[in-house]
Every structure is written in C-alpha cells, then in structure tokens.
Amino acid sequence: MTTDPLGLIAYGFSNLFTFSYTASTDNLTVDKNNSLSPSTPFLPYAVDYDGSRGIIAGFLKNDQNSRIKYNATIILFSIDASTANATPIILLKYPTNGTTWQAGQTNAGADKNDPKFDMSVSINPTATQVLIGIQSMNTVFLFNYTTTTLALVTSMDKGRGIGFGKGVAWLNDTLNSVAILANVYSTSYVWSSSKIYVYDSPLTSASKPISIFPNNEQPLYSYMSSVFLNIITTPTELVLLAAEGGLFVILSAHSGNYSSTIGPTVEAVPAFSSSLPCMPGTYKNATGIRRCLLCPTGTKNDGTNLTITTCINCAMNTFCSLGSVSDSISNDQLSNVTQALAYPKSPDITGLDDILFFTLFSISSSARCVALSPIFWTLIVAAIIIVIVSVMLVIKYCLKNPTAVNSYELCEKIFKQTDIIREGNMWVGGLATFCVIVLCVSCCVFSAKYYSSYPIETAGPSTYTCDTSIRNAQFSSSLRSLSVPDTENIQGMMGLLNDQEVNLNVSFLNTVYNCTSDAVTLTYLLGTTWIPVSPDPFCVSSSYTVSYNARLPFRSITVQLTLPNTYPIGGLRIGLSAPGKNKSSTATLQDLSFSQTFNQSGRLLGQDARITLQVTKVINTTNPLVN
Numbered sequence: 001m002t003t004d005p006l007g008l009i010a011y012g013f014s015n016l017f018t019f020s021y022t023a024s025t026d027n028l029t030v031d032k033n034n035s036l037s038p039s040t041p042f043l044p045y046a047v048d049y050d051g052s053r054g055i056i057a058g059f060l061k062n063d064q065n066s067r068i069k070y071n072a073t074i075i076l077f078s079i080d081a082s083t084a085n086a087t088p089i090i091l092l093k094y095p096t097n098g099t100t101w102q103a104g105q106t107n108a109g110a111d112k113n114d115p116k117f118d119m120s121v122s123i124n125p126t127a128t129q130v131l132i133g134i135q136s137m138n139t140v141f142l143f144n145y146t147t148t149t150l151a152l153v154t155s156m157d158k159g160r161g162i163g164f165g166k167g168v169a170w171l172n173d174t175l176n177s178v179a180i181l182a183n184v185y186s187t188s189y190v191w192s193s194s195k196i197y198v199y200d201s202p203l204t205s206a207s208k209p210i211s212i213f214p215n216n217e218q219p220l221y222s223y224m225s226s227v228f229l230n231i232i233t234t235p236t237e238l239v240l241l242a243a244e245g246g247l248f249v250i251l252s253a254h255s256g257n258y259s260s261t262i263g264p265t266v267e268a269v270p271a272f273s274s275s276l277p278c279m280p281g282t283y284k285n286a287t288g289i290r291r292c293l294l295c296p297t298g299t300k301n302d303g304t305n306l307t308i309t310t311c312i313n314c315a316m317n318t319f320c321s322l323g324s325v326s327d328s329i330s331n332d333q334l335s336n337v338t339q340a341l342a343y344p345k346s347p348d349i350t351g352l353d354d355i356l357f358f359t360l361f362s363i364s365s366s367a368r369c370v371a372l373s374p375i376f377w378t379l380i381v382a383a384i385i386i387v388i389v390s391v392m393l394v395i396k397y398c399l400k401n402p403t404a405v406n407s408y409e410l411c412e413k414i415f416k417q418t419d420i421i422r423e424g425n426m427w428v429g430g431l432a433t434f435c436v437i438v439l440c441v442s443c444c445v446f447s448a449k450y451y452s453s454y455p456i457e458t459a460g461p462s463t464y465t466c467d468t469s470i471r472n473a474q475f476s477s478s479l480r481s482l483s484v485p486d487t488e489n490i491q492g493m494m495g496l497l498n499d500q501e502v503n504l505n506v507s508f509l510n511t512v513y514n515c516t517s518d519a520v521t522l523t524y525l526l527g528t529t530w531i532p533v534s535p536d537p538f539c540v541s542s543s544y545t546v547s548y549n550a551r552l553p554f555r556s557i558t559v560q561l562t563l564p565n566t567y568p569i570g571g572l573r574i575g576l577s578a579p580g581k582n583k584s585s586t587a588t589l590q591d592l593s594f595s596q597t598f599n600q601s602g603r604l605l606g607q608d609a610r611i612t613l614q615v616t617k618v619i620n621t622t623n624p625l626v627n
Helices: 352-360 367-372 374-398 402-417 427-451 491-499
Strands: 009-013 018-022 027-031 042-049 054-061 070-080 085-094 119-124 129-134 139-145 150-157 162-172 177-185 191-199 211-213 228-233 238-242 247-250 257-260 274-277 503-509 521-526 529-532 538-542 545-551 559-562 571-578 592-598
Touching: 009 042, 042 070, 042 129, 054 085, 054 119, 054 129, 070 139, 085 150, 129 162, 129 177, 139 162, 162 228, 177 228, 191 228, 352 374, 352 427, 374 402, 374 427, 402 427
Parallel strands: 042 119, 119 162
Antiparallel strands: 009 018, 018 027, 042 054, 054 070, 070 085, 119 129, 129 139, 139 150, 162 177, 177 191, 191 211, 228 238, 238 247, 257 274, 503 545, 503 571, 521 529, 521 559, 538 545, 571 592
C-alpha cells in the first residue's frame, strides 16, 4: 500500500486486484484485475507514489519450464484514483546479466509471501529519483524517472548474501541523503545482524556511509529488539520498526549536536531520541539524524565551545591525529624509549702490545684523528730536529765566526747530555731522543686511559684516540635455554632480575579522558576470573594525556585496562619500568625503562586493542683485556 504525497488517497496492490480509497469521501474503489500485468502473474512487494507516477517492485512469474521461477521486476506506472486502474509504463526485469551470482537464484517461493523476498521502494519527487532495495539480491538500485522513462543510475551490490536493501528511505529531498536498512541473513534466512547505513552524497556503487546505526555514540535503545524490520522517514526524521513491536523515532538534531538514541529509562512505544552536543574530537555541520564525525587529521575540537560546528586547524609539528581534541602534544614527545641495544663487538686485536702498536703508529685522514695520532706529533718533532741538525751542520762546516762556533759547541754539549740512544756519545742521538720521548709519553697516556675504560657501564666514549668505541673489554653474546640450570657465576644476577618489581605504564594521548571523572579498572586474569590489581593504578592527567602506573603482581600475566565512555584516543604509549640495584662493585642491576608509542596517521585507537609485551633477561658479562 501507499498514499499520494498529501495522504488524501490510499492505493493498494495485490496479484489479483488494485484499489483506491479516498478518505474525504470515504469512497473505496476496487479494480478486480491485475492491471499491472494482465497476462502474467505479478506479485507486488513494495510500492511508492509521487502523486503522478508510481514505482512498484515485485516478482513476475516465468514460464513453467523455466529454471528461474520468478524474476525480480520493477514497474513504472500511473493510476486513476476514480477507477483504481493502474497502467504500466516501463517494466524492467532483474538480474539482466546472466553471469552474476544473482542469476543463479530461482526465487522459488516468492508467491508464498516469504519475508526473505521483501523489497523496498522510496521516491524522491524533487530529484525525480527512486531507491529500490531487493534484499534477496543483496542489492539497492538508484533510478532516474520521468513520466515515461525509468533509467538506472547506479546499483550497490554487497556480494553473495541476503538482507541489504530490506528497507530504503530518503532523508532529505534536496541533499541526496539516504538511509538503507542492511540486515544480514544466512542462506536459510536465519537473522544475524541489523544495521542502518546513512549516506550523505549522491549514491554511487563505491559510496561509503557517513554513519552506521547503531554505533558507540548512538547505541540501540535497551528496550528494543535488535532485529530491524523496516524504516520509514520524513524528510529529516527516521522511524525504525523492530521485531516484538518495537518502534523508535530518531529525531533530527541541529548542527553541533547529534541524535542520542539511548532513549528513556523506562520502556516506551514509541520511544524518541534526544539532542546532545558532539563529544570533543568530533563535529557535525549539518542538521540531520547522523552521528557526529571525527575531526580530520590535522584539525581539532576540544568541545569547550558548543557553538563550533567545524574543527579548527592544529599548530605545525604537533600530534594531531584523527579525532584530535588538542594540539598541545609535540611530535617530539612521541619518541620511543628502548633498551634493546646490540652488545658491542669484541676488538679484533686483544693483545695490549698490538693495540699500542696500531694506536701509536697509525694515522687517519680526518682532522681529529690526525690531531690525536702520536706518530703525527713525532713527525712534527722530527721535522724540527731536521731543521736544527741542518743549522748546526752549516755552522760547523761553513761558518768560521767565533760566536757561531761557540754556539755550536754549546748545543753539541747539551744534546749529548740528552742522548739516551748512544749514551751521550752523539749529539744527533740527543735530538732523536725527543722523538722517543713523544712516543713514550703518548704510550703512557693511552695506557692509563685505556686501563680506566673498564667497566663499560662507567666508561664514556674513548675521546683520547681516533676510535671512540675502543674499550678495555672482551664481549660475548649468546642465548641460553631456560631449562639449563643457572651457573654459579650468574646466580646472583638472576636473583636480582627475578626479584625486580616491574611497573606497567600506560598513557592515552590526545584525549579528554582524565583522572577525576573517568575511573578506570585494571584487572588481571587468574584462571578464568578477572581480579582487580592492587593497589589501584596511580593516575596523572596533563595536556590531554592521561597516564596510569601500576605494579604488576606477576611477570607472566594478562591484564585488562577498561575505560568508561567512548571518547576518541589519538595514540597509546605503553611501557615497563623497574628500579635497578647495586649488589656489589662488580654486579649492577640496571633500571628498566621501556616505552613504545602506537599511533597511525588517519586512525585512532580501536575499542579493543590487544598488545603483547615480552621481556628477555639480559646479563652482560665483560672481562678486561688489561687487568
């Protein structure tokens, strides 16, 4: 059945007759013929009428020997209210392509009013378009129509299944906003789920819904069945019909507000939605029943100004993810803290004499390495010595001046005193001694600093030589099976590691959650029971980041952190911490400090995030090359 746009005349259609009823005159007119398809049985399932033309959808019976018993059929018609006679104008059969999965359907049983063959029709007279849902084909069609034509614009096929298009409706005659009831059934027509998809742009085969009901912001009314039967709309409101007599009216909400479907606290039929402001991190810039949309990446809405209907741009170099409420978090604050460092490689040369030789007599090309090279300064001294020797030889063999001769004899006497090579016999040996002194001093300085570069935990970079990574240590890395008993030399460290109290640190980034109004629960799994962690987590909230810290009662543990409400969360930082301890001068338990940040551009934290942390015990044992 359907009515004209003003609701003055009602029209009814069956496979045997049509009728019209005029309310003002209480006149019922019946046409006892199937005027829409006089020669072939036509079974109508859905109809809509714009006052001049109507669209009816149903099943047309095929020849008795045909494999397909009934074809889904769409008819454009006109009807005379005075005679109730309907005149078909255009008749279209589906599927038109014999290679689709729908072509394999026989539609046997369509004449039994089986609900799995339900159809839906909704006309937009302003746009002269019509939506037709055929749930047995899991498809919704969009047509343009005139008084004489019916042309397909697009279709949305959700693949092999049943239920998409059980109900269709226009939400606004001018903005092309539509609602589609999408039920999911098994092939034996057993209900699985019901959803309403809302589209806010001209429908295409690739259109994506801007809102899906129910959702976190618009849950299903608690007294209403989750099995949806049909949807009916005015230009802005939507009426939802559910099983067991449920009836819920979703009223339109203005910009900056959304239609809350929580409903009254007691059972009511019908029940009505209420208007609430958009939560922080979301916005809504149009009047309608849809939910608020998340602020796009790079924009924010902290929710303090309820008159704002759009999100504003964030500052540069800030963490401003999808659904952001603030730009107070710098991108630099998202860095990870890791202690999983590669163990240093043992030096290829382990003999001190070899290390000294390569250190004293090697020179590199960089300015820093040249300045630190002992052989470089030895060559500088040697160059000065060559100049002195040359001057003294010139004085000895070329000059006869008494003053010059006296200077030569004085220098010869001094240099012979410094000669440690020939024990004072040659003045040239005294000059060469200065080169030896430079090498010896360099050797002593290097040896002293090299000796103090153990242990590596207290030694800084080796700035006294070209290779800053050189250490007075030998390293080794290996994995050991947990089934192997601890050896005596590591039992002390294993005890320190086993007794270390580990804390779990969790931070939620760019969110309006806080410590005062949003109480969380932290539980751990013991057998099949969730037990609260004691003591309660310590909470700190600052700059739209809320952080929780809790001591873990066990190492091997499954914990669950539950947050109330459904506020957007831009990112998650999770880590472990534990204090270190000095057992002795040679055994030190380092602080545990690890954190990993999880965030992705264009996304926010999901409702059920699962993260696994695995901790490996690492014992670094080093021995000095020089004791």
